[in-house]
Amino acid sequence: MKRIVPALVRGGADAIKVSSTYPSAPSYNGTPTMTARPPAAPASKTVYIETVGCQMNVLDSELVVGALKRVGYALTHDPSTADLMLFNTCSVREHAEDKTFSALGRVAPFKLANPAKVIGVIGCMAQKDGDAIRARAPYVDLVVGTGQLAKIPELVAIIQETRDPQLAVSLGRREAGKREVEMSFESFDPTRDPEMRLTPFQAYVRIQIGCDKFCTYCVVPSTRGPEQSRHPDSILNEVRILVDQGCKEVTLIGQTVNSYIYDHGDGRRTRFSDLILRIHDVAGLRRIKFVTNFPKDMTDDLLDAVRDLPKMVKYLHVPLQSGCDDVLGRMKRLYTVGEYWEMLHRSRERIPGVAVSSDFIVGFCGETDASFQKSLDVVDRAKFKNSFIFKYSERPGTKAMERYPDDVPDAVKKQRNHDLLMLQNERSLEDSRAMIGQAVEVLVEGPSRQGAKSAPGGIRQLIGRTMTDHIAVFDGPDRLVGEILTVDIAEASGFTLYGAARTGEAIGGEGVLPVARLPRRMGLGLV
Ligand code: SAM
Ligand code: SF4
Numbered sequence: 068m069k070r071i072v073p074a075l076v077r078g079g080a081d082a083i084k085v086s087s088t089y090p091s092a093p094s095y096n097g098t099p100t101m102t103a104r105p106p107a108a109p110a111s112k113t114v115y116i117e118t119v120g121c122q123m124n125v126l127d128s129e130l131v132v133g134a135l136k137r138v139g140y141a142l143t144h145d146p147s148t149a150d151l152m153l154f155n156t157c158s159v160r161e162h163a164e165d166k167t168f169s170a171l172g173r174v175a176p177f178k179l180a181n182p183a184k185v186i187g188v189i190g191c192m193a194q195k196d197g198d199a200i201r202a203r204a205p206y207v208d209l210v211v212g213t214g215q216l217a218k219i220p221e222l223v224a225i226i227q228e229t230r231d232p233q234l235a236v237s238l239g240r241r242e243a244g245k246r247e248v249e250m251s252f253e254s255f256d257p258t259r260d261p262e263m264r265l266t267p268f269q270a271y272v273r274i275q276i277g278c279d280k281f282c283t284y285c286v287v288p289s290t291r292g293p294e295q296s297r298h299p300d301s302i303l304n305e306v307r308i309l310v311d312q313g314c315k316e317v318t319l320i321g322q323t324v325n326s327y328i329y330d331h332g333d334g335r336r337t338r339f340s341d342l343i344l345r346i347h348d349v350a351g352l353r354r355i356k357f358v359t360n361f362p363k364d365m366t367d368d369l370l371d372a373v374r375d376l377p378k379m380v381k382y383l384h385v386p387l388q389s390g391c392d393d394v395l396g397r398m399k400r401l402y403t404v405g406e407y408w409e410m411l412h413r414s415r416e417r418i419p420g421v422a423v424s425s426d427f428i429v430g431f432c433g434e435t436d437a438s439f440q441k442s443l444d445v446v447d448r449a450k451f452k453n454s455f456i457f458k459y460s461e462r463p464g465t466k467a468m469e470r471y472p473d474d475v476p477d478a479v480k481k482q483r484n485h486d487l488l489m490l491q492n493e494r495s496l497e498d499s500r501a502m503i504g505q506a507v508e509v510l511v512e513g514p515s516r517q518g519a520k521s522a523p524g525g526i527r528q529l530i531g532r533t534m535t536d537h538i539a540v541f542d543g544p545d546r547l548v549g550e551i552l553t554v555d556i557a558e559a560s561g562f563t564l565y566g567a568a569r570t571g572e573a574i575g576g577e578g579v580l581p582v583a584r585l586p587r588r589m590g591l592g593l594v
Contacts, residue, residue: 110141115149119166120157122320122358123213123291124190126271128155131189131216133260138220142262146174151185151223153209156192158286160460164192171204178206185209185226189216191290195464197236212236213291214252214276237292245293252276252292266512268315268549274302274342275321280361282388283399283466284431284459287322294322296329299337299345306349315549316354316510317346323361325369340372347376353551354510356380356536359426362387363402365410370417381418382452382536385410386426390445391438394431397471404445411449422452422498422535429487430480431459432471439483446490452498452537453562454491458484492561499537499559507533507564509554511547515540529568539564 114135118128131153132142143149152174157163167188178184187209188200194212201207208226211219214237222233237251264270278287279294306317319342321327327339339357346355355378362385373379385407389395392403402410414421427442446454458480461473475483509531514521518528518540529543531554540563541554547568554566 109139110136111139112141112150113143113148114140114151114153115143115146116153116155117170118155119163120155120159120191122271122318123273123322124155124157126273126320127190127213127216128153129260129263129271131155131219132263134217134220135223136260138224142260147177149177149184151187152177153187153189153219156188156190158191158195158290158462160457161462162460167192168203171207175204175206183227185223187211187219187223189219191286194236194290195286198234201232208232210234210236240289240292249277249293249295252295266549267313269510269512270309270314270317271320272302272305272309272317273297273321274319275324275327278322280323280401281399281466283397283470284428284462286462286465289464291322294326296321296327299329299342302342303345303349306346306352310349310351313549315352315551316356317352319343319346319355319357320359321357322359323364324357325360325364325366338366338368340366340368343369343372343376343379347378352378354378354380354534356382358384360385362400362407362410365414367413367417370414373421374418380536381420381534382422382424383414383418384424384426385414386455387445387449388426388428389431389434389438390442391434394434394438397433397467398428398431399466404441407445420535422537423449424452424536425449425454427454427456427487428459429456429483430475430477432467432473432475434459434475434483439487442487443490446487446494450494450498451491452535453495454487456484456487456491496559496561499561499564502537502556502564503559505556506553506569507535507537507539507556507566508551509533509539509541509568510551511543511549513548514545533564537564538562539566541566541568543568543570 114132116128116132118124135151136142140151146152154167154170156167171186171188174186178186185208186206188204188207189209189211190213192200193210194214197210200210209219209222209232211222212235215235218235222235225231226233238248240248242248243251275294275296277292277294281288309317325339327342329337329342331337343355346352355376360383365383365385373381373383387404387407388398388400390404395403411423414423427446429439429442458477459473459475461468511529511531513530515528515530518530521527523545526542526544528540529547530538530540533539539554539556547570553569555569556564556566558565
């Protein structure tokens with residue numbers, strides 16, 4: 068596999084890793100990177116992209132498609148006709164990797180039928196496994212890690228010209244000094260592609276890359292490299308451009324977003340709360356969210372900013388992972404359950420009405436029935452809005468795999484996953500029901516799944532998010548989409564509030580639309 072950038076060579080010409088030498092991509096910590104863009108070239112080729120994983124990957128796909136459009140690609144949803152097929156991958160759990168290999172198997176016949184097509188594996192798996200991906204799927208032409216995505220258009224062009232496969236991955240954490248490794252995870256000039264966003268008025272904005280927490284079960288510190296906070300001016304610049312394009316809500320993303328701190332190198336430091344304050348000033352922006360938080364870095368200045376700034380969504384996603392201190396110790400989460408409770412109480416005291424959600428891993432190494440019971444106890448009492456629950460998946464290269472046997476049988480993991488989820492669902496239902504009778508402010512995202520079955524134009528069921536990140540559905544005309552309006556909540560299921568929209572304020576008409584029809588069987592699932 069050939070690389071174009073001269074850099075560190077690992078094991079001959081077939082596996083070359085790049086350092087920071089790429090001339091045109093700016094460094095993550097550098098000055099603002101977003102510049103006026105030349106207009107996109109007329110589309111002559113098509114790209115198909117599949118994305119697995121977290122918000123970071125969703126944003127990366129948006130950036131990659133934006134960059135490809137600049138060189139003449141159009142987005143297609145049909146892999147069989149695409150000139151370029153990209154798979155943006157996740158390595159957090161084995162299941163996510165399996166999904167990518169089965170997707171590759173699905174498109175392999177298209178490549179066999181037309182060898183001129185280019186298949187690329189990009190993102191976390193590419194960074195973690197590099198050229199090993201081609202050992203399992205030899206028809207893959209392109210492997211590009213999370214820190215090298217800006218090079219994709221150039222590498223694809225080389226493949227099309229030479230038919231030589233290309234590999235671009237950043238340096239491993241132990242392959243060079245910290246600064247050099249940091250520099251090898253280059254930023255990606257945010258050439259955004261609105262077509263890739265869920266809605267035109269909501270966008271992710273990356274404020275931090277990488278992670279230095281090194282939880283023992285997690286691959287992210289290797290797949291996304293060292294933690295680096297982005298220059299605040301660069302972030303501000305991007306938010307202003309997004310707002311000019313019609314964006315009303317930004318979600319600031321980072322692996323531990325509340326650890327954000329930018330050191331200007333002249334004695335000045337921008338904390339996360341300082342950054343939020345500056346973003347809050349952007350005229351036209353209506354809402355600001357952020358994910359994901361690390362419990363230990365939840366400072367009072369941040370909580371006060373969330374409370375005091377009206378555009379801040381009153382919602383904190385703060386993963387606990389386990390309710391047992393022994394398990395947290397083996398996970399190296401750097402806090403105890405008691406410290407998490409202190410953070411939770413402090414957050415609720417400082418931000419009245421704040422919604423909090425969590426992540427849990429069940430069946431981590433050495434998790435006994437007694438330790439799992441402690442996770443149940445926390446979920447029972449913590450009043451989380453919701454929790455994401457995962458079965459522990461042993462990951463090669465992690466400290467957990469090196470140190471501890473994966474000793475909880477899969478059947479037990481499954482049962483614990485189910486039990487914790489059922490308990491959380493009951494608590495989520497209570498949380499939702501407590502909102503019945505409230506008037507909530509909702510940003511309307513579009514038709515709900517049920518509403519999408521009716522023809523556009525009339526009144527149909529719409530879906531939106533409240534200021535506490537709850538999902539609300541209500542009936543209304545499509546012209547409400549993208550508006551912020553008040554909804555009177557009349558009913559609730561596990562994760563959905565049902566209400567009536569006050570339309571006067573948004574569309575100039577009088578009154579309140581009828582309450583959205585409740586599903587016949589009030590379940591706990593999403594609408
Ligand atoms: N940075 C975030 C944090 O610290 O909470 C989350 C990043 S991770 C991509 C999202 C979630 O995946 C984690 O909160 C954890 O619950 C889960 N996760 C990570 N590694 C896992 C593993 N090896 N097996 C199962 N779940 C895992
Ligand atoms: Fe992974 Fe822990 Fe970093 Fe989150 S904080 S990305 S779980 S290492």
